[in-house]
Amino acid sequence: xxxxxxxxxxxxxxxxxxxxxxxxxxxxxxxxxxxxxxxxxxxxxxxxxxxxxxxxxxxxxxxxxxxxxxxxxxxxxxxxxxxxxxxxxxxxxxxxxxxxxxxxxxxxxxxxxxxxxxxxxxxxxxxxxxxxxxxxxxxxxxxxxxxxxxxxxxxxxxxxxxxxxxxxxxxxxxxxxxxxxxxxxxxxxxxxxxxxxxxxxxxxxxxxxxxxxxxxxxxxxxxxxxxxxxxxxxxxxxxxxxxxxxxxxxxxxxxxxxxxxxxxxxxxxxxxxxxxxxxxxxxxxxxxxxxxxxxxxxxxxxxxxxxxxxxxxxxxxxxxxxxxxxxxxxxxxxxxxxxxxxxxxxxxxxxxxxxxxxxxxxxxxxxxxxxxxxxxxxxxxxxxxxxxxxxxxxxxxxxxxxxxxxxxxxxxxxxxxxxxx
Amino acid sequence: xxxxxxxxxxxxxxxxxxxxxxxxxxxxxxxxxxxxxxxxxxxxxxxxxxxxxxxxxxxxxxxxxxxxxxxxxxxxxxxxxxxxxxxxxxxxxxxxxxxxxxxxxxxxxxxxxxxxxxxxxxxxxxxxxxxxxxxxxxxxxxxxxxxxxxxxxxxxxxxxxxxxxxxxxxxxxxxxxxxxxxxxxxxxxxxxxxxxxxxxxxxxxxxxxxxxxxxxxxxxxxxxxxxxxxxxxxxxxxxxxxxxxxxxxxxxxxxxxxxxxxxxxxxxxxxxxxxxxxxxxxxxxxxxxxxxxxxxxxxxxxxxxxxxxxxxxxxxxxxxxxxxxxxxxxxxxxxxxxxxxxxxxxxxxxxxxxxxxxxxxxxxxxxxxxxxxxxxxxxxxxxxxxxxxxxxxxxxxxxxxxxxxxxxxxxxxxxxxxxxxxxxxxxxxxxxxxxxxxxxxxxxxxxxxxxxxxxxxxxxxxxxxxxxxxxxxxxxxxxxxxxxxxxxxxxxxxxxxxxxxxxxxxxxx
Numbered sequence: 001x002x003x004x005x006x007x008x009x010x011x012x013x014x015x016x017x018x019x020x021x022x023x024x025x026x027x028x029x030x031x032x033x034x035x036x037x038x039x040x041x042x043x044x045x046x047x048x049x050x051x052x053x054x055x056x057x058x059x060x061x062x063x064x065x066x067x068x069x070x071x072x073x074x075x076x077x078x079x080x081x082x083x084x085x086x087x088x089x090x091x092x093x094x095x096x097x098x099x100x101x102x103x104x105x106x107x108x109x110x111x112x113x114x115x116x117x118x119x120x121x122x123x124x125x126x127x128x129x130x131x132x133x134x135x136x137x138x139x140x141x142x143x144x145x146x147x148x149x150x151x152x153x154x155x156x157x158x159x160x161x162x163x164x165x166x167x168x169x170x171x172x173x174x175x176x177x178x179x180x181x182x183x184x185x186x187x188x189x190x191x192x193x194x195x196x197x198x199x200x201x202x203x204x205x206x207x208x209x210x211x212x213x214x215x216x217x218x219x220x221x222x223x224x225x226x227x228x229x230x231x232x233x234x235x236x237x238x239x240x241x242x243x244x245x246x247x248x249x250x251x252x253x254x255x256x257x258x259x260x261x262x263x264x265x266x267x268x269x270x271x272x273x274x275x276x277x278x279x280x281x282x283x284x285x286x287x288x289x290x291x292x293x294x295x296x297x298x299x300x301x302x303x304x305x306x307x308x309x310x311x312x313x314x315x316x317x318x319x320x321x322x323x324x325x326x327x328x329x330x331x332x333x334x335x336x337x338x339x340x341x342x343x344x345x346x347x348x349x350x351x352x353x354x355x356x357x358x359x360x361x362x363x364x365x366x367x368x369x370x371x372x373x374x375x376x377x378x379x380x381x382x383x384x385x386x387x388x389x390x391x392x393x394x395x396x397x398x399x400x401x402x403x404x405x406x407x408x409x410x411x412x413x414x415x416x417x418x419x420x421x
Numbered sequence: 422x423x424x425x426x427x428x429x430x431x432x433x434x435x436x437x438x439x440x441x442x443x444x445x446x447x448x449x450x451x452x453x454x455x456x457x458x459x460x461x462x463x464x465x466x467x468x469x470x471x472x473x474x475x476x477x478x479x480x481x482x483x484x485x486x487x488x489x490x491x492x493x494x495x496x497x498x499x500x501x502x503x504x505x506x507x508x509x510x511x512x513x514x515x516x517x518x519x520x521x522x523x524x525x526x527x528x529x530x531x532x533x534x535x536x537x538x539x540x541x542x543x544x545x546x547x548x549x550x551x552x553x554x555x556x557x558x559x560x561x562x563x564x565x566x567x568x569x570x571x572x573x574x575x576x577x578x579x580x581x582x583x584x585x586x587x588x589x590x591x592x593x594x595x596x597x598x599x600x601x602x603x604x605x606x607x608x609x610x611x612x613x614x615x616x617x618x619x620x621x622x623x624x625x626x627x628x629x630x631x632x633x634x635x636x637x638x639x640x641x642x643x644x645x646x647x648x649x650x651x652x653x654x655x656x657x658x659x660x661x662x663x664x665x666x667x668x669x670x671x672x673x674x675x676x677x678x679x680x681x682x683x684x685x686x687x688x689x690x691x692x693x694x695x696x697x698x699x700x701x702x703x704x705x706x707x708x709x710x711x712x713x714x715x716x717x718x719x720x721x722x723x724x725x726x727x728x729x730x731x732x733x734x735x736x737x738x739x740x741x742x743x744x745x746x747x748x749x750x751x752x753x754x755x756x757x758x759x760x761x762x763x764x765x766x767x768x769x770x771x772x773x774x775x776x777x778x779x780x781x782x783x784x785x786x787x788x789x790x791x792x793x794x795x796x797x798x799x800x801x802x803x804x805x806x807x808x809x810x811x812x813x814x815x816x817x818x819x820x821x822x823x824x825x826x827x828x829x830x831x832x833x834x835x836x837x838x839x840x841x842x843x844x845x846x847x848x849x850x851x852x853x854x855x856x857x858x859x860x861x862x863x864x865x866x867x868x869x870x871x872x873x874x875x876x877x878x879x880x881x882x883x884x885x886x887x888x889x890x891x892x893x894x895x896x897x898x899x900x901x902x903x904x905x906x907x908x909x910x911x912x913x914x915x916x917x918x919x920x921x922x923x924x925x926x927x928x929x930x
Contacts, residue, residue, distance in 0.1 A: 067682065067893050074683040091896070095683045242788060252766075384894050395878040399790055418895075 024316055024323055027057045028083035029065040033273070037339055041332045045323055052319060066091070069311075073097045078311035080320040081327070084131040086122040086305040087194075087377025093125040094381040099310040100128035101321060108325035116369055119305045119345045122378035131307030132328040135342030137269035138301040138368035139198045141292075145285040147172055147184070147263045156289040158367050159299055162203070162230060165264075165292040169239040172263030186239040187264040188253045189231055189398070193390035194302065194375070195266050196231055201300035201373060202293035203227040207390065208415070212380045215389075215415035220408045223294070229404045232397040242398065258284060266291065268304060269365060272340035279359065288364035290371070303372035305345065343369075385418040669909070675902040682898065694903035704904065706879050707887040710794060711863055714883055717798035717805075718858035722851065724802065725809030730839075732810065733817045743814070747807035754804070758871035761800045762787065787873055790880035797868050797881055809854055816850035817843070856919035860912050884908050 030038070035058055042054040057079065059065040069082050074097075084092060092098050105112055110132050112120055123131045141156070148155055151171040156164065169186025176184050190196065193207070200207055205223035208215055218224065234240035241256070254271070256262040258278050278284045290299045308324035310317070326332065333344035337353040343365055344350040354362035377383035393411035396402050402410075676694055679687030698704045732743050749757065764771045765786035773783040786796040820843060828838045866885045869875060875882035875890070884904060892901035 064893060067896070070896075071682050097683065242785065252768075382895070384896075388890075388894070391876075392878070395876065399878040 022051060022316060022319065023053045023055055024080040024319055025055050025057055026081040026323065027059060027065075027069065027079040029059055029062040029085075030083065033339070034336075034341060037335055037341075038327070038332075040335060041327055044331075045326045048326075049319065049322075054323070070095065070097065073311045073313060076313060078314055080314045080316050081308055081310055081324050083134075084123070084307055084309040085377075086133075086136075086303075086307070087375050087383055089122055089125060089130055089378040090381040090383065091377075092309070093128075093130060097311060098130040099312045099314070099317070099321070100130070101132060101310065101324065102127070102129040104321045105129065105132070105325075108322050110325045110328065114347060115345045116347055116350070118303055118369055118372040118374075122303070122305055122374045123307050125378075131309035132324050133305045133307040133345040134328045134333065135336055136303050136305035136345060137342055138303050138365065138372055139195065139266060139268055139291060140288045140301070140365065140368060141187075141264050141266050141290070142257070142271065142275075143264045143287050143289060144257070144260060144262065145287050147260065151263075155287055158290040158364060160289065160292050162227070162292045162294050166230070166239075169234065169264065173239050182238055184261050185241055185256070185263070187234060188256070188262055188266075189234050189240045189394070190253070190266060191391045191394040191398075193387045194304065196228075196394075197375070198266075198291035198299075198301040199227050199231060200224050201302075202291050202297060204294065204297040208376055208380065208386070208419075212376065213419055215386070215412035215419070216409075219393075219412045219415070220405075225404050225408055227294070228393070228397070228408065232394060232404060235398055260284065269340070269342050272361075276340055286359070286361065288361040290368055299368070299371045300373050301368050301371060302375040303369070304375060307345075380419065382418045382421070386415050389414040389418070672902050672905055672909075675899050676906050678899060680899040680902070681896070687899070690899075694900045695907075697900060698903055698907065703879060703882065704887065707882045707884045708907075710879075710881060711865075711883045713794060714798060714801075714865060715859045715862040717802045718855060718862055720798075721802040721805050722809055722854055722858070725806050725854075726813050726847075726851075728806065728810040729813035729817055733814055743811070746810055749804045750807040752804075754867040755871055757800065757804055758868050761796075761803075762872050765796055788877055790878050793873055793877060793880045797865075797872065800868055800872070801862070801865065805858065809858070812850060812854055813847065816847045820846045852919070852922050856915060856922070860915050860919075863908060863912060 026042070028035075028038075035056055038056065042056065046052055046054055059068050062085070066085075066088055069079065070092075072078050084098065101110075112129075115133060116136075119133045119136045120129070123129055123133055143156060145155060148168070151168075151174075153168055153171055156168060165187075172184065172186035173182060174184045175182050197207065203223050203226065205221055205227065206218045207224065209218045235242045241253075253262065253265060254274065257265045258275070275284065275286065279286065291301055293299050308327045310320045310324055314320045328345065330346055330349050333346050333349045334353070336342060337344045337349060343362075344353060350366060354366055357363070375383075376386060380386060389411045392414070393407045396407040396410065397404055677689060677691055679690050681687060728746055732739055732746070763769065765773075767773060767783055767785040767788060770786070772786065776783060784792055786792050824842050824846070825838055828842050833841065863883075864885055865883060866889065869881050869883055869886045870889070873881040875886050885908070888901045888904045888908070891904065892898050
């Protein structure tokens with residue numbers, strides 16, 4: 001039988017020419033604009049790999065995106081490459097569904113030493129690398145330079161303190177038309193944890209204990225409670241409009257900011273593309289500054305990154321890893337950086353991009369990187385429940401008017417239960 | 422037993438024999454197909470790390486594109502001794518192709534794969550044909566025994582198939598222990614047993630049906646009609662069983678197990694998830710919000726009845742007005758939600774602009790816990806008004822004019838005609854609208870999802886939104902299933918109430 005097998009195999013393998021196309025499926029939660037940028041990379045990958053076709057299969061809803069990816073991997077029909085959000089790393093790691101890319105990184109030309117180490121870190125779990133990071137952003141405050149000048153304030157500087165912040169928002173809050181109603185606010189309070197995590201960190205506190213096992217013992221500590229009191233007092237004192245539950249659809253706070261009715265607003269780099277036309281039209285002059293800290297503590301901000309990952313059971317492992325690597329190479333990152341979507345994860349590309357920026361904002365963004373921390377989502381699989389409990393915490397104080405102390409204890413108990421499962 | 426019954430028994434026997442032949446054919450095909458698909462790949466993957474043999478020097482198929490293609494669609498080479506299946510062999514990292522393996526069944530196994538099931542089919546077919554004239558409980562036993570033979574044969578050929586594959590791998594120098602691992606991957610015996618039980622049950626039902634029908638020939642026409650009726654509804658019954666009953670049963674199963682998308686064999690936990698719900702204040706809040714939210718239904722009904730009475734006039738352009746009132750019902754709920762979000766906006770909303778115009782304070786309709794749920798109820802009422810109005814219109818137009826005329830002749834004024842004639846005649850319509858409306862209100866999701874996300878401070882958190890969030894955001898499908906069971910029971914109770922109410926209506930209503 002052996003000669004027959006040898007001959008047949010040799011013939012068959014030889015006959016297997018380049019006619020049959022391999023289809024690689026890639027998925028993400030990205031917007032149509034981002035997909036358009038990535039399409040350039042897909043076409044160049046196809047050109048470099050004859051016989052390979054890439055089909056992009058994006059999912060618009062990020063919550064359903066996670067489940068869709070997990071379900072398809074579990075069902076044995078995974079995408080070949082998927083975008084992994086840094087805050088979902090722990091959830092994916094707990095299910096062990098992403099391929100460890102560490103052994104392949106050098107083979108496909110991904111030299112991890114060229115990346116910001118702070119951005120690679122969230123994707124490392126138990127010695128495995130679950131994705132090649134493609135872009136990231138720290139949380140920062142955008143400030144309206146014109147409003148600062150009108151209020152006679154000097155532009156804030158990175159590393160400023162909570163007291164300086166309060167002074168600024170007090171001066172920026174105004175009734176500009178004299179009708180007795182405030183129509184220009186110093187800042188805005190965003191209920192979501194990702195928006196105020198940096199505040200807690202920069203006060204030397206945290207929302208979870210160092211091992212990520214509990215909230216009790218961290219969230220209910222005086223430093224965290226003091227910072228939460230300051231934050232939740234902002235709307236009560238009139239320095240911020242009351243937090244909106246409809247912000248997701250309407251972008252209310254952003255509109256206030258664009259229209260010059262808000263002095264300071266916390267967000268990430270992803271806001272740049274939406275603001276770009278206002279900046280170019282000169283309708284708004286912006287600066288970027290770190291989240292305020294308390295004296296004696298260093299600035300610390302979460303670095304929200306995403307990266308391209310490969311399911312462990314992709315039928316095209318090698319090509320999939322090559323595609324993931326292709327999507328993070330310097331050219332691809334340059335193109336995305338040009339659109340203003342995110343900060344490149346390759347250090348040289350990031351500094352190259354910042355050098356071209358004439359607003360100075362990119363350098364301020366890069367200033368934050370050494371002070372970046374790994375978001376809890378990269379370490380805690382139940383992060384979505386933690387996030388929700390933290391939003392409820394803010395609502396309890398701002399909407400239900402309970403004390404910060406009571407609200408933090410309630411939220412800590414909810415989080416403890418979730419983390420103990 | 423009549424000739425018709427004998428024919429039916431023969432038909433069952435023939436179908437059975439055909440199924441057996443099909444099983445035999447599949448067993449034969451399975452030798453190739455199984456090797457061609459997963460098992461060949463599994464063998465190839467299991468063989469990683471083995472050194473290339475003299476027969477298979479490393480490097481065959483090492484080109485990227487070829488490796489990928491071979492992996493995706495293993496090559497099939499036709500030969501006189503059967504099909505040869507090939508798949509790549511990769512290095513220890515499952516990265517580069519270092520060779521290939523071939524898998525083929527030997528002719529002896531192939532022959533056995535045909536012969537055993539075929540013999541079983543023949544024995545069974547013969548048994549049935551012989552037993553058909555006087556088919557009895559013994560016939561059912563024969564059927565079961567026959568099925569056991571068929572499946573036993575299929576299982577046997579599966580084992581042979583794997584042994585054949587192992588033989589085929591041996592010549593290319595693969596580690597025998599790895600081949601053992603492959604052999605462990607036999608198709609589940611439980612699956613074969615389940616198939617056997619199902620098939621035996623089908624056969625028993627068929628035999629039982631024939632016998633029952635034979636005995637029923639002497640029974641009243643009504644009984645035979647009942648049998649025929651069951652025959653007619655059988656397709657719908659099967660559809661319901663597969664697409665409704667089975668999912669509900671699965672939901673119940675999930676609700677009492679620790680279940681996850683990727684770990685679907687979690688342990689049985691009894692009522693633990695239900696106890697967790699009982700201790701969860703947010704669950705109770707969502708339930709309470711749902712009950713309050715349902716109050717929009719009777720309010721809308723009153724408005725819809727008023728609109729129907731107004732629009733039930735023979736006026737010029739009345740149809741256009743009816744269409745205008747009905748339009749929100751057919752509009753996209755997401756679009757409706759977004760528009761209302763703007764209308765209710767605290768700063769830029771039309772509603773607050775109107776309040777400001779008359780020097781009333783602005784209200785944060787969706788941001789205030791005391792107004793958010795009423796605001797959603799208002800939007801729901803606006804959306805449902807047209808539908809309810811149309812149903813009421815139909816009810817109004819079905820009231821015999823003679824009744825109203827008689828009331829008029831008896832001196833009843835407009836209110837009395839409504840109170841004593843129109844309203845009683847509309848009771849069935851009102852009952853229908855009330856109960857179906859309440860049931861549907863518990864399904865309300867889109868408005869909450871788009872407009873408030875359950876906020877502020879859970880003021881608009883309703884059960885369906887909570888189920889969504891628990892399942893899809895928190896990835897706790899088991900707890901979400903428990904919530905769904907509670908919701909299901911609640912809606913069942915409402916449906917039962919509807920049935921009782923409708924049954925209690927006067928026949929002429």
